[in-house]
Amino acid sequence: MKKADQRRIEAFEMWGFRRILRIPWTQRKTNEWILEKLNKDRQLLNSMTRKIRYYGHVMRKPSCLEKDIVQGSVSGSRLRGRQRRRWTEDIVDWIGLDINTAARLTEDRHRRQHVLLTANPPGGRH
DSSP states (O other), X not given: OOHHHHHHHHHHHHHHHHXXXXXXXXXXXXXXXXXHHHTOXXXXXXXXXXXXXXXXXXXXXXXXXXXXXXXXXXXXOOOSSSOOOOHHHHHHHHHOSOHHHHHHHTTOHHHHHHHHHTOOOOSSOO
């Protein structure tokens, strides 16, 4: 992940915190002040990285319930309304590969690490 992408993600997270507190950007409050006011730490960037790593961990297992859940789909009819976003769709968007290629990449640790470092998470949109 590039430094510019990391800054965009952190800026988006702080924008969300400012919206929660209803603080306009003209008030000139520091990010540290906002984090202290909410009693929070920055966590969006870490959660995205953890999600990608956990995907690789699950996909390397030979056969388990977690892998079946990530790969499989539930039988039955779809609910009304907008289709829900699947967990694997985030992985596909962030690493820029189709899900089958991503699953094969999890077997090779060196290639997987390279993909993790070059992942392109959404720049402020989520």
